[in-house]
Amino acid sequence: MSWSMRLEGVGHRYGLGGPWILRGVDLDLRAGRLLRLQGGNGSGKSTLLRLLAGIDAPSVGRISGRPRPRGYVPERFPAALPLTARGYLTHLGRVHGLSRRAAGRAADAWLERFGAAEYAGTRMSELSKGGSQKVAVAQALLAGPALLVLDEAWTGLDQAARAELDRAVAERLAAGGAVAFVDHDPRRLADAADAVYRVTDGTLVPGAPGRALVRIEAEGPTRAAEPPVPGTPRGWVRAADGSVVLTVPAGDSDAVLYALLAARPAWHIRSVRPVREAG
Numbered sequence: 001m002s003w004s005m006r007l008e009g010v011g012h013r014y015g016l017g018g019p020w021i022l023r024g025v026d027l028d029l030r031a032g033r034l035l036r037l038q039g040g041n042g043s044g045k046s047t048l049l050r051l052l053a054g055i056d057a058p059s060v061g062r063i064s065g066r067p068r069p070r071g072y073v074p075e076r077f078p079a080a081l082p083l084t085a086r087g088y089l090t091h092l093g094r095v096h097g098l099s100r101r102a103a104g105r106a107a108d109a110w111l112e113r114f115g116a117a118e119y120a121g122t123r124m125s126e127l128s129k130g131g132s133q134k135v136a137v138a139q140a141l142l143a144g145p146a147l148l149v150l151d152e153a154w155t156g157l158d159q160a161a162r163a164e165l166d167r168a169v170a171e172r173l174a175a176g177g178a179v180a181f182v183d184h185d186p187r188r189l190a191d192a193a194d195a196v197y198r199v200t201d202g203t204l205v206p207g208a209p210g211r212a213l214v215r216i217e218a219e220g221p222t223r224a225a226e227p228p229v230p231g232t233p234r235g236w237v238r239a240a241d242g243s244v245v246l247t248v249p250a251g252d253s254d255a256v257l258y259a260l261l262a263a264r265p266a267w268h269i270r271s272v273r274p275v276r277e278a279g
């Protein structure tokens with residue numbers, strides 16, 4: 001399996017007059033890649049995952065090369081379907097082009113893997129939250145997707161099922177699939193994710209998860225003085241009392257502190273505090 005999918009200048013908003021949720025998103029996703037998306041609440045992660053999965057079309061821009069088959073686990077799985085777990089999965093297998101027999105076998109195999117074989121005959125509407133989430137994950141994996149999109153898919157699964165999903169992700173990648181995911185736990189697949197992006201202010205920026213930062217609060221020789229650290233990557237903000245707060249990668253903090261203290265006239269350092277970049 002060798003393919004490459006591309007997003008070019010993608011923007012999205014809900015409704016014509018609605019605010020732009022995403023703007024100018026460029027992204028390449030290739031066979032074998034594991035992409036993690038991060039960002040604050042409501043930043044647009046789920047929106048981007050739906051665009052990747054092809055559930056929604058972008059309002060502007062272009063998405064090309066999206067492979068098939070695709071699997072998608074939404075943040076909220078519609079559980080109130082009038083089918084049993086096995087019936088639903090078998091039906092979806094048929095939609096993906098499997099024979100009735102092969103679809104039934106795939107349904108059983110995935111229910112078994114996620115420890116849900118005992119719910120095979122249970123109506124979807126009667127499943128527990130965890131049971132329903134296992135079906136949500138099984139339906140996405142059923143057809144061996146080339147592109148797997150997981151929106152908080154581990155949430156609600158028991159520990160064994162979470163580990164099983166980790167294995168299923170590794171299998172998809174080994175088979176030449178790509179996986180894009182969002183998860184609130186920064187440790188999820190942390191060793192495997194080879195691309196990490198943050199959705200922030202509607203744009204997509206490359207970013208390592210939860211980098212260690214240092215917040216330095218300093219007072220200049222005058223209230224309007226600008227800190228003598230032009231290279232500070234994350235910039236600085238001025239507090240109401242005229243002091244400035246610089247947030248810098250932990251590795252740069254010694255150099256920034258030195259620059260402040262070596263300045264003439266020197267700056268007064270009020271506090272130095274380690275912080276973590278929000279996940």
Ligand SMILES: Nc1ncnc2c1ncn2[C@@H]1O[C@H](COP(=O)(O)OP(=O)(O)OP(=O)(O)O)[C@@H](O)[C@H]1O
Nearest residue numbers: 014021039040041042043044045046047048075199
């Ligand atoms: N169907 C919709 N109609 C209108 N607005 C929507 C719709 N879906 C999402 N939004 C809005 O788009 C913005 C981004 O939502 P989205 O769910 O993509 O963010 P998110 O980063 O996944 O958030 P969270 O971490 O809270 O799940 C939010 O302001 C949300 O209210």
